[in-house]
Amino acid sequence: MPGTIEARLAELGVTLPDAPAPAANYVPFVQVGDMVYVSGQVCSGPDGLIIGKLGADMEVEAAAAAAKSCAIALLAQCKAACGGDLDRLKRVVKLTGFVNSTGDFGDQPKVVNGASDFLVEALGDAGRHARSAVSAASLPFGVAVEIEAIFQIS
Incomplete structure (x- = not known):
């Protein structure tokens, strides 16, 4: 039976996937x-990884949607850390977002807002967090966005 947080996610049309497995030698x-402390989650959609570089071949709106997919994966990892009970999540403490972007692109915060806005919409005040949004010359597999998080749980 889903808890309160998962019921809210369902209202938003979001079902958490299984927590993604690590792609290399880390937990x-x-x-x-x-x-x-959740390792960086890369953006993915129904057709696989979301590839792109901001300032070259991807628009901010598409990258913000990619950042939202990272936030969904972060919640899936948090659920796994909570033994399957996402209602143990007390708050999102910090996000660090990495945006695959050209040297002259400066809207990284608008991209990472895709994750931040979603977490606040889904979790209310518990979703408000400290944050960094930085440029990266490249990201693993050529993805557009990678985000790591720190959560407080009970």
Whole structure:
């Protein structure tokens, strides 16, 4: 039976996928006390990874949607860290967003807003967080966005 957070996600038309497996030699999350540190999640959609470079071949709106997909994967990892009970999530503490972009592109914050806006819409005040949004010359597999997160859980 889904909990309160998953019911809210369902209202938004979002079903959490299984937590993605790591793509290299790392763990998907580490819990220290009541904090969960989730490794960077790359953007993906129904057709696979979302590839692109802002300032070259991708628009901000498409990249913001890609960032939202990262946030959904982050919640899936948090659910796994919580033993399947996402209602143990107390708050999103921090996001660090990496945007695959050209040297002259400066709208990284608008891109990462796709994740931030979604988390606030889904979690209310518990979704408000500190954040960094930075440019990257390239990202793994050529993806447009990668985001890591810190969550507080009960």
